[in-house]
Amino acid sequence: MINNQWYAVLSSHQLRKGRILGARRFGEDMVFFRTESGSIGCLNSLCAHRKASLEKGRLTGDRIKCPFHGIEYDLTGKCVYVPAEGRASINDHSRFHMKRYHTREIGGIIFVWYGDKEPDKEPDVFDVLTDSSYSYDHTEDFWSVDYSRVIENQLDVSHLPFVHRDTIGRGNKTLCNGPKVVWLDKNTMQTSADNEVDEGQTPKNSEDSEIKRTNLTFKFPNMWLNHVTDKLLILAYFVPVDDEHAIIALRFYNRFTGIKVIDSLIATLGSIANIIVERQDKRIVETEFPKKTGMSIGESLLAADLPILEYRRKRAELQQESAELGNAYASTLSEKKTECLCRTYGE
Ligand code: FES
Ligand SMILES: [Fe+2]
Numbered sequence: 459m460i461n462n463q464w465y466a467v468l469s470s471h472q473l474r475k476g477r478i479l480g481a482r483r484f485g486e487d488m489v490f491f492r493t494e495s496g497s498i499g500c501l502n503s504l505c506a507h508r509k510a511s512l513e514k515g516r517l518t519g520d521r522i523k524c525p526f527h528g529i530e531y532d533l534t535g536k537c538v539y540v541p542a543e544g545r546a547s548i549n550d551h552s553r554f555h556m557k558r559y560h561t562r563e564i565g566g567i568i569f570v571w572y573g574d575k576e577p578d579k580e581p582d583v584f585d586v587l588t589d590s591s592y593s594y595d596h597t598e599d600f601w602s603v604d605y606s607r608v609i610e611n612q613l614d615v616s617h618l619p620f621v622h623r624d625t626i627g628r629g630n631k632t633l634c635n636g637p638k639v640v641w642l643d644k645n646t647m648q649t650s651a652d653n654e655v656d657e658g659q660t661p662k663n664s665e666d667s668e669i670k671r672t673n674l675t676f677k678f679p680n681m682w683l684n685h686v687t688d689k690l691l692i693l694a695y696f697v698p699v700d701d702e703h704a705i706i707a708l709r710f711y712n713r714f715t716g717i718k719v720i721d722s723l724i725a726t727l728g729s730i731a732n733i734i735v736e737r738q739d740k741r742i743v744e745t746e747f748p749k750k751t752g753m754s755i756g757e758s759l760l761a762a763d764l765p766i767l768e769y770r771r772k773r774a775e776l777q778q779e780s781a782e783l784g785n786a787y788a789s790t791l792s793e794k795k796t797e798c799l800c801r802t803y804g805e
Contacts, residue, residue, distance in 0.1 A: 461780040462573030463679040464581035466695035480513030485700040499533040500559040593721035595729040598707040604750035605696040605704035613765035615651040634762035636667025649765040
C-alpha cells in the first residue's frame with residue numbers, strides 16, 4: 459500500500475441511507491454506515507468493548523450501536539454512550555474510542571483515507587465522475603490477487619492479442635510499438651497500446667511511438683480511465699481487500715445520444731462487454747505469482763511493459779515519500795509529547 463492516499467473503495471449504491479456494511483479493505487475489517495441524514499462513517503469493525511462486529515449493529519440517529527452490549531459510537535468513532543454505566547455516567551469513555559477512517563464521496567464512489575496522518579489533500583479524480591452529461595453502469599468482480607496485479611494488467615499492452623484475441627485484441631497485432639508513457643502530472647500517467655501486425659518490422663521505441671486517441675490514464679493510487687472516444691469512457695478502480703485479494707470495479711460511461719434513458723441502456727449493454735473482457739483477464743492474472751507486485755520479484759520485463767515499470771517506480775517513490783513524511787510526523791508528535799511532559803514536570 460501507499461500510505462496517506464485517498465483510495466476508491468466502495469460504490470455509493472452499496473451504502474444506502476440507514477445501511478451498515480462490513481467490508482474488508484487494506485487487510486482490515488471495516489464497517490461503513492450511512493445515517494438517515496446521509497453522512498458516512500467508517501470505523502474499524504470490532505467494538506472496543508469485547509470485539510463484536512459492529513456490522514451486526516444498528517443505527518440510532520448519527521450513531522452506530524454495537525449489537526452486543528449497546529455501546530454507541532458517533533461518526534468519528536468516539537464512544538458516546540455505555541448503557542451499562544447509565545445515561546448519567548460521567549466516566550471517561552475514551553478507552554472505548556474506535557479507529558476511524560476519513561471518507562469522501564465523489565461521483566458515486568466512496569473514498570477512504572489510508573495513512574498515518576490526517577488528510578492534507580482531496581481525492582484526485584477523473585472529471586467524468588462529476589460530469590452529468592454521461593450515463594454509466596457499474597459492475598465489479600472479486601479477484602484472488604493483490605490490487606497491484608489488477609492495476610498492472612490494465613497497463614499491459616502486449617497481452618491484448620492473446621488474452622483478448624476474440625474480443626478487444628482481435629487482429630493479431632502482436633508487435634508492440636513503444637509504448638509511450640507520459641506523466642500528465644505528479645499523480646497521473648498516460649499510455650496507449652500502439653500495436654501492429656508483425657510483418658517483420660522493428661517496433662518503434664517509446665519516444666517514437668504515440669499516445670493514440672484511444673488511451674489509458676492511471677491516477678495514483680487506484681483509478682484508471684480508458685478514453686475510447688469523447689462519448690465513451692471506461693473507468694475502473696482497484697480496491698485493495700488484502701495482500702491476496704482485490705475488487706475491480708468497472709464503469710461504462712457514455713453520452714452517445716444525450717438522452718438519459720437510452721444512454722443508460724447502452725451503458726447496461728456496455729457493462730456486459732466489460733464483464734466478458736474482465737473475465738478473460740481474471741482467468742490469467744489469478745495464476746500470476748507472487749500475488750503482489752514489486753520492483754524485484756523475479757520477472758523479466760519487456761520494452762512493452764514500460765507502463766508497468768513506470769507504475770512500479772512511482773509507487774515505490776510514493777511509498778518512500780510517505781514513509782519519510784510518516785517519520786517526520788511521528789517525530790513531531792513525540793516532540794509535542796515531550797514538550798507536554800516537560801511542562802507537566804516544570805522543566
Ligand atoms: S462488544 Fe460491543 S458493546 Fe460489548
Ligand atoms: Fe486485459
